[in-house]
Amino acid sequence: MKVRFKLNGKFVMLDLPGVERLIDLLRERLDLVGTKEGCGKGECGACTVLLDGKPVCSCLMLASQIAGHEIVTIEGVAADNRYAHILNAFEETGAVQCGYCSPGMIVSAAALLARNRHPSDNEIKRALAGNLCRCTGYSKIIEAVSRAAERVAQERK
Amino acid sequence: MAKENPQGNKFNVIGKASPRVDAIDKVTGRARYGADHSRTGQLYGAVLNSPYPHAIIKSINTERARALDGIRAVLTHADIPGAKSFGGIVPHQMVLCSGKVRYVGDAVAIVAAETPELADKAIELIEVEYSPCPVVSDPEQALSPSSPLVHEDGNLCAHHKVRKGDIETGFKNSDFVIEHEYTTQKVEHAYIEPEAVLAEPGENGGVTITGSVQNLYSIRRAVASVLNLPLNRVRVIQATLGGSFGGKDEAMSAICCRAALLALTTGRPVKMVNTREQSMRESYKRHPYKMRYKVGVSNDGILQAMEIKIIADAGAYAATSQFVTWRSVVQATGPYVVPHVKTDIYAAYTNNCYTGAMRGFGSPQICFAVESLMDELAAQLGLDPFEMRLRNTLKDGSITATGQKLTHRVTLDEALRNVTSAGGFKAKWLANREQDSASPIKKGIGISCSYRGVSLGAEGADAAGVGISLQTDGSAVVTCGLVDMGQGAATTISLVVAEELGLSSDKIVFLNADTTVMPDSGPTVASRTSFMAGNAARVGSTILKDRIAPVAADMLKCKASALVFCHDFISAGSSRITLAQLAAECFRRGISLSAHGWYKSPKTTWREEDGTGDAYFTFVYGANLAEVEVDIHTGRVIVTKFISCHDVGKVLNINGAKGQVYGGVAMGMGYALLEAYAEEDGQPKLGNFDEYLLPTICDMPQTEVIFLEGDDPLGPYGAKALGEPANEIAAPAIANAVANATGRRVRELPLTLERVLLGKNLIPGRERGSAMAKGAES
Numbered sequence: 001m002k003v004r005f006k007l008n009g010k011f012v013m014l015d016l017p018g019v020e021r022l023i024d025l026l027r028e029r030l031d032l033v034g035t036k037e038g039c040g041k042g043e044c045g046a047c048t049v050l051l052d053g054k055p056v057c058s059c060l061m062l063a064s065q066i067a068g069h070e071i072v073t074i075e076g077v078a079a080d081n082r083y084a085h086i087l088n089a090f091e092e093t094g095a096v097q098c099g100y101c102s103p104g105m106i107v108s109a110a111a112l113l114a115r116n117r118h119p120s121d122n123e124i125k126r127a128l129a130g131n132l133c134r135c136t137g138y139s140k141i142i143e144a145v146s147r148a149a150e151r152v153a154q155e156r157k
Numbered sequence: 158m159a160k161e162n163p164q165g166n167k168f169n170v171i172g173k174a175s176p177r178v179d180a181i182d183k184v185t186g187r188a189r190y191g192a193d194h195s196r197t198g199q200l201y202g203a204v205l206n207s208p209y210p211h212a213i214i215k216s217i218n219t220e221r222a223r224a225l226d227g228i229r230a231v232l233t234h235a236d237i238p239g240a241k242s243f244g245g246i247v248p249h250q251m252v253l254c255s256g257k258v259r260y261v262g263d264a265v266a267i268v269a270a271e272t273p274e275l276a277d278k279a280i281e282l283i284e285v286e287y288s289p290c291p292v293v294s295d296p297e298q299a300l301s302p303s304s305p306l307v308h309e310d311g312n313l314c315a316h317h318k319v320r321k322g323d324i325e326t327g328f329k330n331s332d333f334v335i336e337h338e339y340t341t342q343k344v345e346h347a348y349i350e351p352e353a354v355l356a357e358p359g360e361n362g363g364v365t366i367t368g369s370v371q372n373l374y375s376i377r378r379a380v381a382s383v384l385n386l387p388l389n390r391v392r393v394i395q396a397t398l399g400g401s402f403g404g405k406d407e408a409m410s411a412i413c414c415r416a417a418l419l420a421l422t423t424g425r426p427v428k429m430v431n432t433r434e435q436s437m438r439e440s441y442k443r444h445p446y447k448m449r450y451k452v453g454v455s456n457d458g459i460l461q462a463m464e465i466k467i468i469a470d471a472g473a474y475a476a477t478s479q480f481v482t483w484r485s486v487v488q489a490t491g492p493y494v495v496p497h498v499k500t501d502i503y504a505a506y507t508n509n510c511y512t513g514a515m516r517g518f519g520s521p522q523i524c525f526a527v528e529s530l531m532d533e534l535a536a537q538l539g540l541d542p543f544e545m546r547l548r549n550t551l552k553d554g555s556i557t558a559t560g561q562k563l564t565h566r567v568t569l570d571e572a573l574r575n576v577t578s579a580g581g582f583k584a585k586w587l588a589n590r591e592q593d594s595a596s597p598i599k600k601g602i603g604i605s606c607s608y609r610g611v612s613l614g615a616e617g618a619d620a621a622g623v624g625i626s627l628q629t630d631g632s633a634v635v636t637c638g639l640v641d642m643g644q645g646a647a648t649t650i651s652l653v654v655a656e657e658l659g660l661s662s663d664k665i666v667f668l669n670a671d672t673t674v675m676p677d678s679g680p681t682v683a684s685r686t687s688f689m690a691g692n693a694a695r696v697g698s699t700i701l702k703d704r705i706a707p708v709a710a711d712m713l714k715c716k717a718s719a720l721v722f723c724h725d726f727i728s729a730g731s732s733r734i735t736l737a738q739l740a741a742e743c744f745r746r747g748i749s750l751s752a753h754g755w756y757k758s759p760k761t762t763w764r765e766e767d768g769t770g771d772a773y774f775t776f777v778y779g780a781n782l783a784e785v786e787v788d789i790h791t792g793r794v795i796v797t798k799f800i801s802c803h804d805v806g807k808v809l810n811i812n813g814a815k816g817q818v819y820g821g822v823a824m825g826m827g828y829a830l831l832e833a834y835a836e837e838d839g840q841p842k843l844g845n846f847d848e849y850l851l852p853t854i855c856d857m858p859q860t861e862v863i864f865l866e867g868d869d870p871l872g873p874y875g876a877k878a879l880g881e882p883a884n885e886i887a888a889p890a891i892a893n894a895v896a897n898a899t900g901r902r903v904r905e906l907p908l909t910l911e912r913v914l915l916g917k918n919l920i921p922g923r924e925r926g927s928a929m930a931k932g933a934e935s
């Protein structure tokens with residue numbers, strides 16, 4: 001089956017075998033290994049990507065479901081200047097330890113900040129509730145997301 | 158006291174808020190973890206685990222699997238050319254089982270196939286005939302003479318003891334004696350990255366392994382002996398690690414040996430990646446402990462005697478049980494002066510998932526017991542928990558339970574004072590005992606404290622190396638035999654080199670560990686990295702500096718002693734040159750720009766017969782405070798505030814240090830309230846994060862971090878250790894807070910709804926969660 005979709009800003013046409021998870025398509029066939037697998041069951045959020053701007057678990061989706069849609073992975077987020085504040089804030093605050101959860105966290109944060117420019121701590125928590133991190137205790141992650149939001153707000157002034 | 162930002166910092170980079178050297182790679186998704194490495198033409202490996210926790214293997218038939226198209230190898234124990242088993246302390250863990258399986262994570266056969274799906278299919282076609290044996294699942298029963306044997310030479314895996322004074326005299330001197338049993342559960346490291354390795358046949362007839370490994374050198378030894386290869390033909394490279402917490406140590410030898418076997422058999426690269434379920438099933442856990450404490454106290458609240466008996470479940474294999482239980486026996490009395498001590502700890506083999514190193518390494522269990530006990534004693538004496546502790550804590554010059562005199566500055570009381578005054582402990586603690594009975598929400602506050610031996614102590618050879626190579630453009634490559642598993646070692650080591658050579662830290666590239674580059678630096682465990690590698694980095698930098706300084710002196714026409722290395726410049730008075738100029742000049746003159754620093758830890762002593770000696774060369778101290786709200790209608794506990802104070806000697810990187818504390822508290826909260834790896838008759842009752850619950854971002858309380866800088870003369874710039882202390886006393890602080898709120902003591906972890914509400918856990922049905930769903934399907 002041939003499908004057409006948008007991936008990190010570019011249109012792609014691909015032949016899909018019957019059953020293939022989106023995460024496998026991204027990681028194994030397209031070498032976009034920034035998207036991580038932690039549980040394969042929708043529990044950890046390490047595999048989060050944007051589907052038409054909304055965060056989804058790529059381990060729970062079939063590749064065929066993305067026909068006609070737009071997917072953005074961490075590689076796409078990292079290359080997009082609009083999100084530079086988030087990456088910088090994660091780096092500066094120490095929100096990254098082992099970093100395995102970071103791509104998923106950042107993708108979820110990007111989705112949040114795209115729809116809510118001034119999230120409260122509680123809104124940040126709710127947006128990232130599906131992303132597990134075993135290293136950081138989350139404090140610095142909350143700090144990073146609110147710092148990124150502040151910077152975006154300042155820039156718009 | 159240095160609160161958050163240490164003052165009077167005389168350093169250029171040390172102690173500042175430096176970003177991690179690897180952060181950019183990680184936030185952009187560029188960093189390559191184990192499973193992110195692939196090679197063209199690679200095969201996929203898969204494992205057949207035992208369905209039984211204890212059984213004799215009668216026959217293995219791989220014919221149907223072999224006949225499948227796209228299968229390149231199907232191997233069993235008979236195909237192993239060298240040693241059949243591995244293990245640093247007891248080499249009895251089978252790479253592929255023959256004869257007998259001892260837990261459900263044991264492997265019987267492996268396959269390599271063109272696709273992961275084919276590999277799984279081949280696994281299903283392997284036929285194994287077992288004859289099940291009686292399952293040993295209770296460690297206490299395992300030690301009774303009538304128990305079936307897990308290993309031929311008996312079920313006793315380890316026994317350590319400590320004897321101090323005379324226990325009978327101690328109880329005679331006591332005005333009253335209390336006796337309680339505390340138990341802690343088995344927990345999983347739950348690093349978010351499951352284990353993954355890639356093995357490639359090497360050009361020299363050897364093998365190269367790239368993967369999520371924490372202890373490269375012990376893995377290399379295991380692979381070499383299993384494959385019958387000399388050490389120099391086995392190369393182990395650490396991929397960026399997605400968390401470890403002690404969980405990807407030597408036991409990674411199993412998956413590495415299997416992948417290497419398949420690669421050498423097929424002549425092709427072989428990738429093996431665990432699913433979460435496999436990781437849970439196979440990987441070792443933190444030891445569950447059953448701890449009986451009998452304690453004598455005089456009326457003035459002074460501890461007189463402690464008699465302690467602990468039983469640990471080692472599971473099917475020894476792994477690091479001997480060392481884990483050794484740390485427990487040394488620290489079992491907690492950070493208190495006790496004149497008469499008798500401690501015995503036993504680890505027993507069972508058919509449960511085996512247990513080994515996990516952040517804390519034998520301390521979270523005993524911290525829970527001792528710190529609960531101190532509150533119970535306080536209640537009996539009518540003292541508040543803070544006062545009770547102060548009367549007994551270790552002070553400067555105190556003698557520990559093993560007879561070691563503390564010669565460094567003991568900052569335990571300071572740590573306790575910090576958390577209690579910052580948290581307003583005493584007033585709240587008293588007020589919480591008289592709460593309005595109408596409201597179902599009860600507030601509680603609790604404290605805990607600990608001391609912890611730094612690095613390996615008398616348990617093993619303790620040395621580490623750091624390599625530094627200055628480039629002619631003034632940049633540098635740094636590498637170390639200890640690994641960065643997320644805790645920030647790469648950053649810490651880079652900062653030390655930057656400080657010593659006057660480099661800016663962004664001029665340093667830190668290479669992940671590789672056995673062909675660095676000599677054996679032992680395991681990355683015991684919070685030893687800052688201390689050991691930090692010191693080694695200092696030694697290496699000094700060697701290099703001493704070598705290039707005369708050239709700089711020559712160029713600047715001054716004495717070497719007048720030189721200042723700072724911000725990528727070397728200056729003497731008003732004249733200066735760049736580090737790049739100096740490096741280029743050294744290169745021109747044929748002076749080596751690379752140096753290797755080696756650091757061996759100070760001496761420790763131990764007498765196993767009576768458990769006495771200077772067990773560790775130095776200790777760290779810490780105290781925690783937790784505030785909770787307990788809903789007495791449901792048993793639900795919410796942690797509302799947390800304060801964590803640790804003496805780290807010297808903060809090397811404030812960002813990294815705070816991160817270690819926040820992460821440690823989160824893991825301690827999981828231990829206190831949520832996590833339990835449940836097994837029944839050796840069968841796991843859960844397999845993924847839908848049932849094994851980890852704290853999420855919504856569970857985290859507001860956390861305050863206070864650092865004490867006790868300045869240990871032995872550490873690099875006075876630095877000691879933090880990774881494990883930050884984790885070990887979180888759970889008891891929470892348990893004490895819950896007891897303060899409800900007026901009832903729970904002596905078992907985790908504090909589930911039922912335990913808080915009813916004082917006991919309800920026995921779950923045999924089938925729950927995914928197991929039940931599966932039952933319903935069929």
Ligand code: FES
Pocket residue numbers: 036037038039040041042043044045046047048057058059060
């Ligand atoms: S891998 Fe998709 S949620 Fe964990």
Ligand code: FES
Pocket residue numbers: 095096097098099100101102132133134135136349399400643
């Ligand atoms: S940084 Fe390791 S899991 Fe989040």
